[in-house]
Amino acid sequence: EAQVTQNPRYLITVTGKKLTVTCSQNMNHEYMSWYRQDPGLGLRQIYYSMNVEVTDKGDVPEGYKVSRKEKRNFPLILESPSPNQTSLYFCASSLSPGALASGRARTGELFFGEGSRLTVL
């Protein structure tokens, strides 16, 4: 089954304790992205990756790091989490940046994971 898998789904941690949220897709997609969703603010992009070893900042990258060493994995790293990073996080993937931009049916789809709810105390 084609899917985007995030782990953990739920996490409560304390300020300053490094954590990693993993994201894996099994569709051989080039494009992957991380978003956070907060009440009243909608989905905001944190980082995105056009392909292996190619990453770039989104709208709210402060306090986050990413890496794309393999095509299927795109982990989100919080080196020193703070309470303002308490949020619902989503990973997403698409076949390629070009397909995503074209908006063609099926190939242009953006698939989301089920989300990771993170609480930083």
Next chain:
Amino acid sequence: KNQVEQSPQSLIILEGKNCTLQCNYTVSPFSNLRWYKQDTGRGPVSLTIMTFSENTKSNGRYTATLDADTKQSSLHITASQLSDSASYICVVSVLNAGNMLTFGGGTRLMVKP
């Protein structure tokens, strides 16, 4: 600045009724517009994608329209069901940009029996 505005923010309707959600955008240059359904605590799921040349697209009881001239889109839900209770998110894509998707804030729909 690229923006996507959705209205209303929330809506309550009775089961079986129709409803229409609105999306206005100022994104340029426009590439395509998507509607997603997001159940509470779950990831968004795609309903429709429309490019510049398409002005209507259906997916079962969901029909999306696009007017690229006025930069408006609507999502019409026919004969609503309890399972339609969710947030509906409008997403507009820009041409030739890495950070290419602009998300609306969503409309939260509640369908009551």
